[in-house]
Amino acid sequence: MQLSVATILQDSAARFPDRTALVESDVRTSYRALWQEVLAFAAELRARGVGPGDRVAVMLPNTSDFPRAYYAVLAVGATVVPVHGLLVAEEAAYVLRHSGCTAVVSGGPLRQVAEEAAAAAGIDVLAVRTDREPLLLAEPCRPDDIAAILYTSGTTGRPKGAQLTHFNLVMNAGVCAQDLIGLTPDDVVLGCLPLFHSYGQSCAMNAALRAGSTLVLTPRFTGPGALELLVKEGVTVFMGVPTMYHALTEAAALDPRRPAALRVAVSGGAALPVPLLERFETAFDTVILEGYGLTETSPAATFNQHTTGRRPGTVGHPVWGVEAAVAAPDTDRQTVLLADGEVGEVVLRGHNIFAGYLDDPEATAAAVVDGWFRTGDLGVRDEDGFLSIVDRKKDLIIRGGFNVYPREVEEVLARHPAIAQVSVIGLPDEARGEEICAAVVPRPGTEVTGEAIAAWARERIGKHKYPRIVRLLPELPLGPSGKVLKRELREICA
Incomplete structure (x- = not known):
């Protein structure tokens, strides 16, 4: 049996050759043209020796070159490794080395960081080229072949490579397009979500192209833009994270224009406050459907669906072919399911569950127990089957839809010569959901300011990770075992 994510674009190019696939500024690209450009760049990759079993990184902004590169890598049977666009060179180099990429495709404002990272990893940087004779056919793949490796932050301070199969991604794109949003060739989807992120990549790009819809790209999101x-x-369809809904609502307060065609909006990446949902729906005369998922779940797992009902403040029901349950959160070696109404760890199983973390069998075994993926999120399911996410089992911070683990930031800050102790927490933020706050105990005899620490961190860690808020404290609140009491710390720093 053969199945490839590249088939998503190939099939739509055959069915809707003259329809517009991509819009970038004033440039419109048809499905026929996009597929030929993909096959042309695939020919370039093949000429450079890239083929099945290889891994190629893609470090590009939200331009038409991203889908060209993404699908070209898949068309030669290789595995695509999207690299977070906000990483600094050292972080990107780790991803390139750990994944064993043979090259990285980059351009635009990310080219310099990509070149520095590639030099450190000892590989080449390629630009998207479409001037070769296109391949006649895409390379066939098996459903269980690894299509993409997406890096997600881990509690060890180093990101883990979540391996997603062709089956994972093709199924998720189809479910998103058909069951959840009901996309058609007449739909126009605004693709402002980062395409290196699983949400933008699978739910926006892959789903839109699967349905033959038009994907409008914007490299940089602003509310007015x-x-x-x-x-x-x-x-007709807007997909975003709560930060974007906040920005759009603020923009609408200053601009009377409204999108007459907008029929539905989709929210994910972090919990959407109900008051913000209500303000957006009132301002834009539409409905928001909130969903839930993780990189390891391809990502869509649950959703407020037309068929099962919509309940604001929840993340709905499991998507087609997926099961969701709540398990006892303190049982690592077995999955003990809880009754409705009880709070526990959200667990998932189905066609969307990843194939494990790259070269990390221990982390994989800890994540998938008794066939259930342990999400690390605490939730509760009501008697009608609606799932609500109530807290996070780990200390994950979600800033503007991006996951940030405190320990990763703490390890960077701990190298600052003036910092004796540091603990990183998330503080509520109306615009971004959460803002990163570093509580710092300075070394005796040193003089340092919060602004200086934030500036130092910005040069050494991704732009979505460095702390915008720095609190200088005489000591950190500690429990009997010496563990930082983060709940108390949040009260101090708020």
């Missing part, structure tokens, strides 16, 4: 595109391009 997104509102302009919603109106100008006749967008």
Whole structure:
């Protein structure tokens, strides 16, 4: 049996050759043209020796070159490794080395970081080229072949490579397009979500192209800019994270224009406050469907669906072919399911569950227990089957839809010569959901300011990770075992 994510684009190019696949600024690319450009760049990759079994990184902004590179890597039978666009060179180099990439495709504002990372990893940087004779056919793949490796932050301070199969991604794109959003070739989807992120990659890009819809790309999101595109391009489906909904709602308060065609909005990446949901729906005269998922679940796992009902404040029901349950959170070696109404760890199983972490069998075994993926999130399911996420089992911070683990930031800050102790927490933030706060105990005899620490950190860690808030404290609140009491620390720093 053969199945490839590249088939998503190949099939739509055959069915809707003259329809617009991508819109980037004033440039419109048809499905026929996009597929030929993908096959042309695939020919370039093959000429450079890239083929089945290889891994190629893609470090590009939200431009048409991203889908060209993404699908070209898959068309030669290789595995694509999207690299987070906000990483600094040292972090990107770790991803390139750990994944064993043979090359990285980059361009635009990310090219310099990609070149530094590639030099450290000893590999080449390639630009997207479409001037070769296109391949006649894409390389066949098996459903269980690894299509993509997406790196997600880990509690060890180093990101883990989540391996997603062709089956995982093709199924998730189909479920998103058909069952959850009901996309058609007449839909126009605003693709402002980062395409290196599983949400933007699978739910926006893959799902839109699977349905033959038009994907409108914007390299940099702003509220006014997104509102302009919603109106100008006749967008029918908007997908975003709570940060984006906040920005759009603020923009709408200053601009009376509204997108007449907008029929539905989709929220994910972090919990959407109900008051914000209500303000957006009132301002734009539409409905928001909130969902839930993780990189390891391809990502869509649960959703407020038309068929099972919508309940604001929840993440709905499991998507087609997936089961969701709540398990006792303190049982690592077995999955003990809890009754409805009890709070526990959210667990998932189905076609969307990843194939494990790259070269990390221990982390994989800890994540998948008795066939259930342990999400690390605490939730509760009501008697009607609606799932609510109530807290996080780990100290994960979600800033603007991006996952940030405190320990990773703490390990960087601990290298600052003026810092004796540091603990990183998330503080509520209306615009970004959470903001990163570093509570710092300075070394005796040193003089340092919070602004200086934030500036130092910004040069050494991704732009989505460094602490915008730094609190200088005489000591950290500690429990009997010496563990930082983060709940008390949040009260101190708020």
